[in-house]
Amino acid sequence: METNGGPDLDTNAADGAHDPQAQLDLIDEAEAHYYDFTLRNWKVMVGLDGPWTLGRLLALWGLVLVMLGCGVYSVWRQTSVTGEGSDWPSLLVLPVLFAAAIGVDRLRGRVIGVRPHAFPPAGARVPMLKAMIPVMLGVVIIVPLMLAAADAGNLPLALAISFGGGVVTIGLTAWWARRFGPGARRR
Amino acid sequence: MSGDVTASAAATGDRAAAGGDGAPADADSTPADLDAVIHAPKRLYILATLSPVAEAEFLFLQERLQLSASDLSKQMTTLREAGLVQMRKTGAGRGGKTWFALTDEGHTAFNDYRKRLRTLLD
Numbered sequence: 001m002e003t004n005g006g007p008d009l010d011t012n013a014a015d016g017a018h019d020p021q022a023q024l025d026l027i028d029e030a031e032a033h034y035y036d037f038t039l040r041n042w043k044v045m046v047g048l049d050g051p052w053t054l055g056r057l058l059a060l061w062g063l064v065l066v067m068l069g070c071g072v073y074s075v076w077r078q079t080s081v082t083g084e085g086s087d088w089p090s091l092l093v094l095p096v097l098f099a100a101a102i103g104v105d106r107l108r109g110r111v112i113g114v115r116p117h118a119f120p121p122a123g124a125r126v127p128m129l130k131a132m133i134p135v136m137l138g139v140v141i142i143v144p145l146m147l148a149a150a151d152a153g154n155l156p157l158a159l160a161i162s163f164g165g166g167v168v169t170i171g172l173t174a175w176w177a178r179r180f181g182p183g184a185r186r187r
Numbered sequence: 188m189s190g191d192v193t194a195s196a197a198a199t200g201d202r203a204a205a206g207g208d209g210a211p212a213d214a215d216s217t218p219a220d221l222d223a224v225i226h227a228p229k230r231l232y233i234l235a236t237l238s239p240v241a242e243a244e245f246l247f248l249q250e251r252l253q254l255s256a257s258d259l260s261k262q263m264t265t266l267r268e269a270g271l272v273q274m275r276k277t278g279a280g281r282g283g284k285t286w287f288a289l290t291d292e293g294h295t296a297f298n299d300y301r302k303r304l305r306t307l308l309d
Contacts, residue, residue, distance in 0.1 A: 020304045020307045020308050021308060023226075023228075023231060023304055024301070024304050024305070024308070026228060026231055026232055026235065027231065027232075027235040027301060029232075029235075030232050030235030030236045030238075030251075
């Protein structure tokens with residue numbers, strides 16, 4: 001179906017005659033491109049694809065800095081304030097939520113700082129609700145793990161989960177979209 | 188392979204006559220039940236591209252389909268007149284963009300079309 005980088009759409013429809021299997025293949029090919037949106041968004045997010053711009057640098061490294069800042073602040077708060085039942089672990093939730101917001105934005109195809117039409121994600125957006133499902137799933141899994149590690153006094157583990165939580169969330173989002181997303185093969 | 192499908196209403200462009208009224212696909216589907224507007228490969232590809240996304244921009248669709256602007260515009264007009272696609276414009280001048288999205292009727296008609304194709308193959 002693919003010719004010169006584009007689909008073969010030259011068949012004259014006026015006679016109305018088409019192979020139903022070919023028609024279904026055409027649909028699959030169009031929907032399969034949804035994978036490319038998601039995968040490329042993910043690659044752009046982690047810096048593996050797309051042009052580098054100030055917006056992207058801020059999006060990527062701003063996320064890292066916020067996570068690191070929250071982690072450092074949490075450690076400082078625990079060691080300097082100490083206190084039974086302190087609520088410092090809740091601070092670790094912030095970077096994960098921040099990452100979740102970024103993940104949603106990535107899936108919706110709004111790549112920060114990338115010129116429109118530079119590549120497909122800038123030209124198509126995925127419905128917000130569908131994009132949020134896997135992200136929220138990631139948050140539900142990661143946050144309890146993080147809080148459990150913090151409550152157990154395992155700071156390195158809590159920080160590692162906090163720091164890696166955003167990456168895991170976005171990775172889970174990309175995997176979900178590929179496996180269960182609206183473009184998944186249904187046959 | 189069950190052979191070629193003929194959309195009998197293709198020549199007239201009559202969606203209702205072609206079964207594109209959103210009626211559910213059933214085991215008695217015949218080739219004539221296929222929606223003539225959707226049946227054309229270009230329009231089918233457009234609908235399939237729009238189906239999983241909230242909306243897509245004109246240049247993005249043009250790049251994906253490798254069509255001229257006039258040809259794509261003509262196809263989108265046909266889809267809009269059939270009530271399958273809606274359009275909105277953002278910005279103005281060189282920065283202006285034209286976005287397309289499937290209408291509820293478009294989603295229904297596209298899903299029904301696909302069901303009918305599968306029914307034909309079963």
